[in-house]
Amino acid sequence: MSIWFDKAGNRHVTVSIRGLRAHRRCPKGATSRDAKRLEQELIASLTLELERMAETAALDLSKVASANVPLLRVMELYMEHTKVLRSPKTAQFHAARILPWLKNVPACQAQKCAARIVRDMQGHYAPATINRSLGTLKKALKLAWEQDVVPEDYGSKIHRLPEQNERHIYISIDQVNYLTQFASEAVTAAVWIALLTGCRRGEIIKMVGEDIGQDVLTIRAGNTKTQKIRTIPIIGPLRRWLEYIPLTINEEGLKTGFRRAREKAGMSWLHFHDLRHSCASILLASGVDLYTISRVLGHSTTKMTERYAHLQVQAQREAMEKAFSTLSQKELGGS
Structure with missing residues (x-):
């Protein structure tokens, strides 16, 4: 080769x-x-x-x-x-x-x-x-x-190689808005669904109208990585994008469309899976605990969700620094 x-x-x-x-x-x-x-x-x-x-x-x-x-x-x-x-x-x-x-x-x-x-x-x-x-x-x-x-x-x-391929790339809602300016309607819908649900690309591609309930979105067991059924609450911003389900493009079409959009947006470093990580990041920033996030993302255990713990610590640090920033050295026991 x-x-x-x-x-x-x-x-x-x-x-x-x-x-x-x-x-x-x-x-x-x-x-x-x-x-x-x-x-x-x-x-x-x-x-x-x-x-x-x-x-x-x-x-x-x-x-x-x-x-x-x-x-x-x-x-x-x-x-x-x-x-x-x-x-x-x-x-x-x-x-x-x-x-x-x-x-x-x-x-x-x-x-x-x-x-x-x-x-x-x-x-x-x-x-x-x-x-x-x-x-x-x-x-x-x-x-x-x-x-x-x-x-x-x-x-x-036969033993596998150790892997160190965890990505810690998260994007904001503003960045998603910018990215979707360069995407088709179907790709835009997939991007927002990924961000607002934490769903994987394959899960989104396989969604059908019957999966959309009045209040919850059902990810069928055969479509999930863990082979277990998962339900996700339908929030207001998500509902408009669910109107595009089932998507009019297949998985290859979504891959190609997303690649073109990210390159035009100057975000060639972005992977579609980073939207799933970004969902977790936004939830953490809003004060959601790791257990709840693991249920949203469909992790079989919270161990998988612990990769986001550093974000939680950072949020706690920023909150504590803000809370105690006005204290003087004297008040802190200094001379």
Whole structure:
């Protein structure tokens, strides 16, 4: 896999997996992120072709458990497993990213293979991205063990990288007003719904009219990250934006529309998920406790909400400084 520039300065992406090769030239002005996205699309395309080829010459792995079963064969079990996941294409992308490293490697050497994957990927991908790919390999190996394809769960020996990818970016209502000046009506509605409810992008995309009650908005269990139903009170400012539900754009349309809006607004650093964090920030600034915020955001425990504790401390500090700012040194016991 490689991303390179030609003499004219255009980005090119070349992907080669198990003898299959694909090459594309990126559009003029494409960014590094665009090239990586194209790289993953090519990997996924080749992976699907490899799956088709594997079906033609399928090997019945369930007959005998062997430590020497090829990892590529084991990964076929995961590809089949993705069909029951909520986001099968995303799961397949993460799996496809590491397929080149699995070539000619038996299952018993999975731990060493994972170490090579980490060594080669570090510096090119974020730890969280690498971990998602490692997670597909771990799951594939566990499936192989459960189905008696391999004699033990080799995936249990693979360890994920430590992640330090928490973002602490919060925007104000004024900034949201400015941002939405550059967005379409559908994107504007999604932005305000995210800020006023703390909902994730995927949850907003999947909302339908039946989810909107007289006083509460229901996020169905199948649409939440925790797989648990969540209800959110409908406040006055939110109601007008719920009129746009269901949105007239899909998830890719929202991603593209939001990216264009933030770039035009000079806020290219902003992620859609930051709106969810900003909802929590605004609630904290209004005196709402962490437990209530965790219920609004749909966290399974308050531990997830504790990332906002520093905002609470800052608000307390500002309140205390304001309250005691008029005290003189003498009143404080000074000389």
